[in-house]
Amino acid sequence: MSEQHHDHSHGDHSHSHGDHSHGEHSHSHGGDAHGHADDAAAHFRSYIAIFIALCVFTAISFVFNELVRGGIISPMTSATVIMIVAIIKAGCVAYIFMHLKADWGKVYCIMIPVVIMCVMMIIVFLPDGVLGWR
Amino acid sequence: MSVGHPPTTAAPAHHEPSFLGKYIFSTDHKIIGMQFLFTSIIFLGLGGILALLVRIQLAWPHAEIPILREWFVDNGGRMTESFYNMLFSMHATVMIFFVIIPFLTGAFGNFTIPLMIGAPDMAFPKLNMMSYWFMWPAFVLILASFYAEGGAPAAGWTSYPTLSSITMPAGEGLHSPAAPNSGHGQIFWLLSLTCVGISSMMGSVNYITTIINMRAPGMTLYRMPMTIWAMFITAILQAFALPVLTVALIYQSLDKSIGTTFFLPDGLTFGNWSAGPGGGQTLLWQHLFWFYSHPAVYIMILPAMGMVSDIISTFARRPLFGYRAMIYSIAGIAGLGFIVWGHHMFQSGMDPRLGTGFMIATIMIALPSAVKVFNWLGTVYRGDIQFTTAMLFALSFVALFIIGGLSGIFMAATPVDIYIHDTYFIVGHIHYVLFTSSLMGIFGAIYYWFPKMFGRFMNEFWGKVHFALTFVFANGVFFPMHILGTAGMRRRIPDLTATAFESPLLTLNQVMTISAILLGLTQLIFLANFLLSLFLGKQTTERNPWHSNTLEWSAPTPPPHGNFDVPPVVYRGPYEYGAVPNRTEDYLPQTLKFDGPVPAASGH
Amino acid sequence: MIHANDEPAVPMGLPLPNGKLAMWLFLVTEIMFFTALIGSYLIYRNGQPTASQPWPTPHDVHLAEWIGAVNTFVLICSSLTVVLALWSLHVGNSKRAVQYIGVTLALGCVFLVIKAYEYQQKFAHGILPGRVFEKLDSPHGYKYMRHVQEQLEHIEKHGGVNDKAKKACAELLADIRAGKLQPKDVNERVRGTKSIKETNPGKEFITTKDSTYVDLPERSRPKDAPMVEGILEMDTHAHLSYSIPFGNMWASCYFAMTGFHALHVFGGLVVFAIMLVMAWRGRFGPQNAQMVEVTGLYWHFVDIVWIFLFPLLYLV
Structure with a gap:
């Protein structure tokens, strides 16, 4: 696996624009063969670590939900924790599994607007949809 | 020219595909663009006929309808009110979703993007083909809705619940107790628009990818023509806004089919029949709908602005004034366009705290729009103007967009909007923006790119006749709408003689209707010119008949599959027109390597 | 216009393959789609319900939290296996990659089966849009x-x-x-x-x-x-x-959100199945890394959506 795979096999137009290099050191392929194995092992470890973190976070949100049932913490606290945990989990998946760690510099200009747009849309709906009924 | 294609023949670069493969199931962006072009022209005819019927009813509310009178035997040969409702609802739907948007992003987006950035085709040609063929279910459904039980939808193109979405309880059929037209026809409408949405989504992803990744060497972002910038930003608008409309459409069709109550509030009753459990929010539909449909207004104007910028610069033989300002103003309009949707809802009972914010954001849109207008004027000023038909349409775009834009500012201010909301003032506004601006821009673009598309010119004389008559009659139809609106004439009212305050407005309506009929007949001149020129028009003898700078003119005419015989390399921006030392021509094509001084926009 | 004329003809565009860029753009549209679904759910849920007429609890509507948690776990596992499939391709082990894809497909199917079981429970108890009894005043x-x-x-x-x-x-x-x-x-x-x-x-x-x-x-x-x-x-x-007060609204939101999510899961499974067929025909190898990567992006996105749906529907 010494050559880089940046052909456009997925797109149905194989227009190669020269160097679509993935050769960042943080990305799993590319680079010279030497140090490649270390790199690959590091990636494997990071994937497993994220997987374990995701499982733990899922357990945390489940436990917090049960704690409310037991009357130990208030529903508001638990809801906050659970939503923060969800955001962290989504961030983990996006950052490591979706390779945003390596690709953020290339896609931030579409991701930042869409995140702003999502949050804004929900917030603007609130006065009519929620506060109007109070 | 080493590849050896004669510059003016249509020899495809590869094997000769069958007729079906070449013109019907084509993956070539130019053919797909033309498919969009032809279907849009057909739907323009349909939408126009619907508009004329609306106008006839408004002008002579008690007259028998000349041709359709057998349809209304029960009503004494006169149009029924629900038929009138259906007419204006379908007129707007057809014109917006099947004419203007496919014209701009479908036809010209497809045709211009790869050619103007120097790419052999779109990034995903098959996806591109799918985006056209996904329009066909939409075409079929929207036409089928006319024949549906109860007729085509009649709740306006905005389809506000509860009028549009009131349903029978789960499992009791799809008929609507509210209005007969809100039954099957409305469901067809919803499904049809969902298909349009999917098609546009595919198109927008494809356009953005193509523009970002497929540009010719040297074609930096700030060397792209305004058409491409406009298409790019339009595609972004579509990608962001359309999914929200899709959700709203799906929710409403679920409300109508399986008994959900997303948009049906508590305690809704019709006669002695109760509309299910309720719990939904009618206002949410308006929010979701306008979250898409306000950006859609910009989807319907920005590409026209881009194309007009190119046409004006080409025929004024002057660099586009303030190229970067034009880009930033388009981006500004698009960005602000996402936070102004509430100005459609000032009268809906929306939270007033939101209203103020929306009002301020809306008024701010006037700034980038004004920048654009002044830049067009700055481009034309002291230009060596060639009054071709395309240029005439482009100039009238600028002139009439000013009217449409200014009347928009009226509506942006909540206090004024409360008075003129749902009057003919707003009808006048949208027609100034969509007909006399967008459609004028589209006509200009057709006259401008026709030689490149088909290798023949359209007839200039009849083109100018078409322009002059369209200009006069369009203003004849749409300008009085402002007067009527301020006089209090309500939108969507079939019979003006029903109220004392609207009855005196009948005469002016008759003038408008006569204007509208003549406007419709004028378009037959265009149609004849278009169709005859396809086969009989003067053949183009050179690749670049308008002496334009942009890349598409360096391709063979019509461009073969794969577009360019010599892969283009870009050395300069797209608007370097004007006399230069050491050069006889007054233009510097983007592919030209030239070391001398270049013309610059004054004050730049 | 001040551009120098003799720049070298450098290629334009982002250092991203078209397929990957298009997938990110498609995900943008998907993010907006699910935001609209989730946003309207939040509005329905926090708007009209009151203290005396609250939004249904999971118990009210026969929704077991642990089933949702298991499904979350299943999807997280499948996310891991799909990223490991890509990793295996990059280290040159196509056979292992195919195995991971097979496991992903299986996990996706498990998710859908569990979802189907949940839906079946809803049907059995009549928790369906328009069929839940809410108000008990006549009629x-x-x-x-x-x-x-x-x-x-x-x-x-x-x-x-x-x-x-x-x-x-x-x-x-x-x-x-x-x-x-x-x-x-x-x-x-x-x-x-x-x-x-x-x-x-x-x-x-x-x-x-x-x-x-x-x-x-x-x-x-x-x-x-x-x-x-x-x-x-x-x-x-x-x-x-x-x-169940607001039971119809709950059921509408539940079926709309999980239904569209399940459709997306199904779409991903179709692509994984295609990959397995390709592998079976011996046409799957390192040259398909981009296909796996792009599909993986989609699959992770589907996972992220579930990461939000699970707490919103089952827990909070």
Whole structure:
């Protein structure tokens, strides 16, 4: 696996624009063969670590939900924790599994607007949809 | 020219595909663009006929309808009110979703993007083909809705619940107790628009990818023509806004089919029949709908602005004034366009705290729009103007967009909007923006790119006749709408003689209707010119008949599959027109390597 | 225009392959799509429901949190396997990659099967849009009473509940037939008030002046009112309907959100199946890394959506 795979096999137009290099050191392929194995092992470890973190976070949100049932913490606290945990989990998946760690510099200009747009849309709906009924 | 294609023949670069493969199931962006072009022209005819019927009813509310009178035997040969409702609802739907948007992003987006950035085709040609063929279910459904039980939808193109979405309880059929037209026809409408949405989504992803990744060497972002910038930003608008409309459409069709109550509030009753459990929010539909449909207004104007910028610069033989300002103003309009949707809802009972914010954001849109207008004027000023038909349409775009834009500012201010909301003032506004601006821009673009598309010119004389008559009659139809609106004439009212305050407005309506009929007949001149020129028009003898700078003119005419015989390399921006030392021509094509001084926009 | 004319002809564009860029753009549209779904859910949920007429709890609508948690775990596992498939391709182990894709496909199927089981539960209990009984004032209430009567007659004929519940059913049926009961009494005797404290932790018993919607016993009863043991408390498997305020809205949102999510899962599974077919025909190898990567992006996105749906629907 010494050559880089940046052909456009997925797109149905194989227009190669020269160097679509993935050769960042943080990305799993590319680079010279030497140090490649270390790199690959590091990636494997990071994937497993994220997987374990995701499982733990899922357990945390489940436990917090049960704690409310037991009357130990208030529903508001638990809801906050659970939503923060969800955001962290989504961030983990996006950052490591979706390779945003390596690709953020290339896609931030579409991701930042869409995140702003999502949050804004929900917030603007609130006065009519929620506060109007109070 | 080493590849050896004669510059003016249509020899495809590869094997000769069958007729079906070449013109019907084509993956070539130019053919797909033309498919969009032809279907849009057909739907323009349909939408126009619907508009004329609306106008006839408004002008002579008690007259028998000349041709359709057998349809209304029960009503004494006169149009029924629900038929009138259906007419204006379908007129707007057809014109917006099947004419203007496919014209701009479908036809010209497809045709211009790869050619103007120097790419052999779109990034995903098959996806591109799918985006056209996904329009066909939409075409079929929207036409089928006319024949549906109860007729085509009649709740306006905005389809506000509860009028549009009131349903029978789960499992009791799809008929609507509210209005007969809100039954099957409305469901067809919803499904049809969902298909349009999917098609546009595919198109927008494809356009953005193509523009970002497929540009010719040297074609930096700030060397792209305004058409491409406009298409790019339009595609972004579509990608962001359309999914929200899709959700709203799906929710409403679920409300109508399986008994959900997303948009049906508590305690809704019709006669002695109760509309299910309720719990939904009618206002949410308006929010979701306008979250898409306000950006859609910009989807319907920005590409026209881009194309007009190119046409004006080409025929004024002057660099586009303030190229970067034009880009930033388009981006500004698009960005602000996402936070102004509430100005459609000032009268809906929306939270007033939101209203103020929306009002301020809306008024701010006037700034980038004004920048654009002044830049067009700055481009034309002291230009060596060639009054071709395309240029005439482009100039009238600028002139009439000013009217449409200014009347928009009226509506942006909540206090004024409360008075003129749902009057003919707003009808006048949208027609100034969509007909006399967008459609004028589209006509200009057709006259401008026709030689490149088909290798023949359209007839200039009849083109100018078409322009002059369209200009006069369009203003004849749409300008009085402002007067009527301020006089209090309500939108969507079939019979003006029903109220004392609207009855005196009948005469002016008759003038408008006569204007509208003549406007419709004028378009037959265009149609004849278009169709005859396809086969009989003067053949183009050179690749670049308008002496334009942009890349598409360096391709063979019509461009073969794969577009360019010599892969283009870009050395300069797209608007370097004007006399230069050491050069006889007054233009510097983007592919030209030239070391001398270049013309610059004054004050730049 | 001040551009120098003799720049080298450098290629334009982002250092991203078209397929990957297009997938990110597609994900942008998907993010907006699911934001609209989730946003309207938040609005429905936080808008009209009040303290006396709250949004249904998972228990009200027969939703088991642990099933959702298991499904979350399944999707997280599948996310891991798909990223490991890509990793295996990059280290040159195509065979292992195919195995990972197979596991991903299997996990996706497990997710859908669990989802189908959940849906089946909803169908069995009539938790469907437009079919949940909410208000018990007439005429809805009498419709509700007729419905319960039919259910009781079915139980009387076919059994299917334990003895204690069967006896209570017979009594309730007799009382309904005798015309002694108001719809809300029927609701109370079906649902009971005994286990309220357990199923509604942290919620105060509210006495409300709002007499329009006092059909839910547990939330509108004074503290000293006698507790009723409902048939559903005697036998949780009895198929008897009870009033759930906003139950229709809940069901609408639930089916819309999880339904579209499940459709997306299904779409991903189709692509994984195609990859397996390619592998079976021997046409799958390192040259497909981009296909795996792009599909993986989509699959992770589907996972992220579930990461938000799970707490919103099952927990919070």
